[in-house]
Amino acid sequence: MASAHSSVSEPKPAILDEVDPAVLPRADLIENNRDFNWITEKICGIIEEKTPTWWWVCFVLACGVATSTVVGISYLVIGGVGVWGLANPVNWGWAIVNFVFWIGIGHAGTLISAILCLLRQKWRTSINRAAEAMTIFAVVCAAIFPVFHVGRVWFAWFLFPLPNANAIWPNFRSALLWDVFAVSTYATVSVLFWYIGLLPDLATVRDRAKTKIRQVLYGFFAMGWRGSNRHWSNYEMCYLLLAGLSTPLVLSVHTIVSFDFAISLVPGWHTTIFPPYFVAGAIFSGFGMVLTLMLPLRAIYRLEDLITQYHIDCMTKIVLATGSMVGYAYGMEFFIAAYGANDFEIFAFVNRGFGNYAWAYWIMIGCNVISPQFFWFKALRENTTFVWVVSIFVNVGMWFERFVITVTSLSRDFVPSSWGYYSPTVVDIFTYLGTFGLFSVLFLLFLRFLPLMAMAEIKMVSPQADPHHH
Amino acid sequence: MANQFGLLAKFDTPADIMHAAEKVRDAGYKQWDVITPFPIHGMDPSMGLKRSLVPRFTICGGTTGFVFGMAMIWYMNAFDYKILIGGKPLFSPIYAFPVSYELTILFSAFASIGGMFLLNKLPMHYHPVLKYEKMNEGTDDKFFLYIENDDPQFNEEKTRAFLDDLGPTEIEELER
Numbered sequence: 001m002a003s004a005h006s007s008v009s010e011p012k013p014a015i016l017d018e019v020d021p022a023v024l025p026r027a028d029l030i031e032n033n034r035d036f037n038w039i040t041e042k043i044c045g046i047i048e049e050k051t052p053t054w055w056w057v058c059f060v061l062a063c064g065v066a067t068s069t070v071v072g073i074s075y076l077v078i079g080g081v082g083v084w085g086l087a088n089p090v091n092w093g094w095a096i097v098n099f100v101f102w103i104g105i106g107h108a109g110t111l112i113s114a115i116l117c118l119l120r121q122k123w124r125t126s127i128n129r130a131a132e133a134m135t136i137f138a139v140v141c142a143a144i145f146p147v148f149h150v151g152r153v154w155f156a157w158f159l160f161p162l163p164n165a166n167a168i169w170p171n172f173r174s175a176l177l178w179d180v181f182a183v184s185t186y187a188t189v190s191v192l193f194w195y196i197g198l199l200p201d202l203a204t205v206r207d208r209a210k211t212k213i214r215q216v217l218y219g220f221f222a223m224g225w226r227g228s229n230r231h232w233s234n235y236e237m238c239y240l241l242l243a244g245l246s247t248p249l250v251l252s253v254h255t256i257v258s259f260d261f262a263i264s265l266v267p268g269w270h271t272t273i274f275p276p277y278f279v280a281g282a283i284f285s286g287f288g289m290v291l292t293l294m295l296p297l298r299a300i301y302r303l304e305d306l307i308t309q310y311h312i313d314c315m316t317k318i319v320l321a322t323g324s325m326v327g328y329a330y331g332m333e334f335f336i337a338a339y340g341a342n343d344f345e346i347f348a349f350v351n352r353g354f355g356n357y358a359w360a361y362w363i364m365i366g367c368n369v370i371s372p373q374f375f376w377f378k379a380l381r382e383n384t385t386f387v388w389v390v391s392i393f394v395n396v397g398m399w400f401e402r403f404v405i406t407v408t409s410l411s412r413d414f415v416p417s418s419w420g421y422y423s424p425t426v427v428d429i430f431t432y433l434g435t436f437g438l439f440s441v442l443f444l445l446f447l448r449f450l451p452l453m454a455m456a457e458i459k460m461v462s463p464q465a466d467p468h469h470h
Numbered sequence: 471m472a473n474q475f476g477l478l479a480k481f482d483t484p485a486d487i488m489h490a491a492e493k494v495r496d497a498g499y500k501q502w503d504v505i506t507p508f509p510i511h512g513m514d515p516s517m518g519l520k521r522s523l524v525p526r527f528t529i530c531g532g533t534t535g536f537v538f539g540m541a542m543i544w545y546m547n548a549f550d551y552k553i554l555i556g557g558k559p560l561f562s563p564i565y566a567f568p569v570s571y572e573l574t575i576l577f578s579a580f581a582s583i584g585g586m587f588l589l590n591k592l593p594m595h596y597h598p599v600l601k602y603e604k605m606n607e608g609t610d611d612k613f614f615l616y617i618e619n620d621d622p623q624f625n626e627e628k629t630r631a632f633l634d635d636l637g638p639t640e641i642e643e644l645e646r
Contacts, residue, residue: 036611
């Protein structure tokens with residue numbers, strides 16, 4: 001490739017004759033100089049090969065784990081919400097914790113596909129497809145909790161502004177209703193964005209199909225895509241617009257989720273820092289999950305040339321940055337409580353750190369604030385096993401963050417006579433664990449049937465795709 | 471000849487197809503297209519394409535979504551069944567904003583995608599290009615350019631010679 005020094009004819013500042021500006025090395029997004037066909041063969045090969053044994057083992061296991069959600073939810077529908085550990089004063093327990101946890105996980109997918117697209121971060125292309133799939137499956141898992149938390153789930157459609165027998169419309173002043181719109185819009189737009197991204201790759205799979213059934217099915221969903229540049233022109237504009245739309249969307253979704261808490265009067269919830277703090281936390285947890293998923297996939301499918309050390313560096317640095325932001329927010333909450341001089345607020349925060357749920361608070365601090373700090377060190381970022389372990393800590397820590405916020409504030413609110421201690425029941429625990437099974441089932445199906453990486457986009461950022469490349 | 475859709479030339483690199491496209495554009499052909507496995511940066515001006523019209527759909531969708539959201543909330547909470555809570559106003563754009571905002575995005579997204587499909591005339595599961603046996607290379611690693619018979623300037627011999635001058639690796643006839 002031509003370096004900056006070779007272009008002698010271009011006018012340049014006189015100072016450049018005296019100094020030698022450093023040529024900043026730009027990491028290769030695709031290692032070993034792979035060509036277009038290699039990328040196609042590699043990604044399509046994953047869904048065209050015979051189903052590997054490990055896939056079946058994982059799939060059966062995941063189905064088994066998912067069963068516990070099905071059983072837990074069925075038991076809840078038969079018995080009522082009382083089978084969960086909810087009791088006064090903690091009427092928002094694991095259900096809302098799990099909901100916020102899963103929604104948060106989803107946010108990294110949209111961040112990668114939308115915000116990094118607008119910021120022209122080319123490294124996103126190797127991970128965006130899988131991360132967007134993760135988003136959609138995480139939203140599916142998240143949706144289970146509020147829907148069944150309403151109690152009589154057959155009335156869950158009352159959440160939507162549909163004319164019902166009582167002729168009453170929903171109350172649009174409620175943040176919970178805003179949440180319904182935010183999350184359902186988020187789910188819909190995520191699926192649309194994902195599908196639009198898949199379109200050219202489905203066409204590739206269709207054109208390679210060896211069997212009639214594959215040709216028909218992939219062909220149907222590819223919508224007759226033929227790679228025409230007149231189409232690409234509109235397609236790219238559409239993709240850019242969707243990225244531009246998803247960016248305010250993803251920021252608004254977790255903002256509105258935080259409104260569920262922030263517009264109430266409960267000490268510890270009623271804070272203006274919640275929206276940005278929730279968004280940073282969501283991105284943090286989402287990247288944790290992306291690393292948890294992508295590192296094993298990279299090893300299993302030998303994708304080191306496409307998910308390079310540079311990609312891992314970028315992701316771990318985002319984890320480090322957002323983890324530190326979350327840490328800052330934890331500190332700032334204490335400061336504002338002290339500075340605000342409101343007794344209830346001060347009590348709520350002292351109680352978080354040193355009260356009845358202090359164990360959960362310190363797990364949260366350890367996992368979210370301390371564990372990502374290791375990513376300051378290059379040697380640790382290059383140790384894939386270590387990165388994976390930290391990503392698990394991040395997932396655990398972010399679950400505990402939501403637990404701390406929800407439960408500590410409710411269990412010790414204004415009136416000591418109404419204080420209580422919340423513990424989940426077996427049904428709570430198994431329903432939650434089962435959602436990991438459900439998530440895995442969906443993700444494994446995705447791996448088996450859809451191209452795991454955005455082939456067209458990876459080709460687009462490879463050096464030989466540049467018409468001026470020589 | 472009646473069965474012929476056009477002439478197709480195959481190229482190996484993005485640079486080759488882009489230079490070829492520039493020449494076809496300058497020669498004044500109208501009914502032609504380029505098939506590439508990924509969008510090539512700078513291909514739109516090389517083909518003489520104007521800026522995409524998709525954003526017009528987006529703005530219409532977004533505006534509709536926002537107005538629809540505000541109107542729906544006003545109708546439901548302040549007109550059809552008045553819900554009075556804590557003496558607050560029956561309608562205020564402030565509390566109606568989050569939902570209207572989400573609907574703006576939802577409608578914009580649908581409009582953008584709908585607009586993209588409409589402008590691209592998709593879904594179109596049958597197209598002469600898809601019938602071409604080596605088309606799988608066009609979604610993999612090769613680049614194609616075709617000129618249709620319907621082009622006013624199309625002339626079997628001249629167009630073939632013209633395409634030949636562009637330096638393709640192959641020239642094929644496309645069937646209708």
